[in-house]
Amino acid sequence: MSIMNIENFSFKYAGANDESLKNINLPIKKNKITALIGPSGCGKSTLLRSLNRINDLYPNNVYDGRLMLLNKHTNKMENILDIKKENDFIKLRQRVGMIFQKPTPFPMSIFDNVAYGLKIAGVKNKTELEDKVEAALKGSALWDEVSNRLDKSAMGLSGGQQQRLCIARAVAVKPDLLLFDEPTSALDPISTAAIEELITRLRNEVSIAIVTHNMQQASRISDYTAFMYLGNLVEYNHTEDIFINPKEKKTEDYITGRFG
């Protein structure tokens, strides 16, 4: 079952001559991890950033096709390209959260970082807020490290801790889909391992799409892998199949390090 279906999806940046994404068809499966891999400039980030319309923070991009997101309440798929109202974009980004390459904590306390999204989502009661912040920090494997300094600035945390805080912030509002854009490329190996373990565990509660340049990472943590090249989706399959038995020559060349 899919949380999102990308259907005949093409995308052109405002003012660009060529499409950055060409007729992409791809499911994002529920409670699974889907990795997007491919050489630099193939469109991985553009695709990921389309899935919660973050690309549209800059106007006049040209879309074609459909990005169908499952509405949990009605059990129907809805095209997020139909969204027009500012308020609906805010709701979309609560349902489809995003973690960036560089940790992006807000310059405020650890507690307030996680409470921020919850407050926007309408949580007002202090006890409820505290409970939800604690649950999110526990869920992001950060609670033990920060429980005695929740009122301290998030900027004092290490890079790996900041990234887990950003994950806690995203997880707190109970998203349906989390998008990770190279979430460990700025981190050391130990922090990377912690984040990978966390992402693997999060799959139980949220569907995940992750862009990574790290082939070992894709093979370690993802259930499905999509290989992209020059704005096209070349091959999509179970991760094992992509890495052990790719069907397309291009995929094989890429995963064996022959280009990219």
Ligand SMILES: Nc1ncnc2c1ncn2[C@@H]1O[C@H](COP(=O)(O)OP(=O)(O)OP(=O)(O)O)[C@@H](O)[C@H]1O
């Ligand atoms: N804001 C933009 N305006 C115009 N073209 C852009 C913009 N951002 C990216 N592109 C182009 O879109 C294409 C896809 O870029 P994208 O960043 O999605 O690739 P990527 O696979 O994520 O690359 P990388 O692995 O290097 O991050 C590239 O040709 C890039 O030059």
